[in-house]
Amino acid sequence: MRELLELKELAEACEVGANHNFQIILSSEDLKTAIKKSVNKLNIDMVIMGTKGATGAKEFFFGSNTIRIIKKLKLCPVLIIPEEYDFVTPTQIAFPTDYNRYYSNKELKPLRELANLYDSKIRIMHINTEEELNDTQEYNLEALKSYLNNYEYTLHWMPDYANKTTEINDFVEELKIDMLAMVNYKHSFIEKIINEPVIKKIGFQPNVPFLVIPE
Structure with missing residues (x-):
């Protein structure tokens, strides 16, 4: 006490x-x-x-x-x-997605509220594992853009040169990202990393605040 x-x-x-x-x-x-x-x-x-x-x-x-x-x-x-993180205003928030899942308005609410609070820029990150998006991905992308219509956001296609954990870590470093945000759903990236605790195998140890949004 x-x-x-x-x-x-x-x-x-x-x-x-x-x-x-x-x-x-x-x-x-x-x-x-x-x-x-x-x-x-x-x-x-x-x-x-x-x-x-x-x-x-x-x-x-x-x-x-x-x-x-x-x-x-x-x-x-x-x-x-x-651990030992010193507060930095989250002016840039990274939101990795493969566009294979439709995000609801409710799921994106925490991301929008944080962006409102700090006037943050949202960086939507997609790892380029295909030449072009399929119809489902295009639909989900357009829905995501509509939900973020009143926010400053940019779309980023990362080349598929390594595993996802390395790509995300590099993206955070290169764009000087202040916060990472992801939706935790079945078979999501988050579900995979929390089911595999050994860092040597998953290579994921974010050094910025990490917002986990439940589906």
Whole structure:
């Protein structure tokens, strides 16, 4: 409890504005259950988690608690903050997609709200695994563009020169991306990486905040 109070005092000492209010929730339940109950009870819009990877094993993707929350929490987005990350205004948000899935207006709402909050530019990233988009991909692309019509966004086609994890990491670095956002759905990229924890195999360790949006 003492550490929670210290964290609350630290948060309140930051220049966050008068509209912010911080409350401590103390629970004896496991983290996943406690978070799900709080999200339901308090109508939470977003869960924010810091992560430092698995204890004593730097080669693992995120900590086990983070992976469990991503897998089980479907009620609201989860924003994952890398260890020792210093806040940077997210002026550029990357949104990787293969255009094979139709995103609903509701699924894109967290992305739009963040873009509104910081006047962010949305960089839609597509790995070029084909010469041209098929009819389904074209339809999904047009739907995505319509949902983002009032936002500043750009479309980027990345050459298929490596695996997806390397491509995304390179894209984040080359375009100086401040935040990564993806929708977590069945057979999605996120589902694949959280089911394979060894970093040497998946090659994915984002060094920017990572917004995971549930389908």
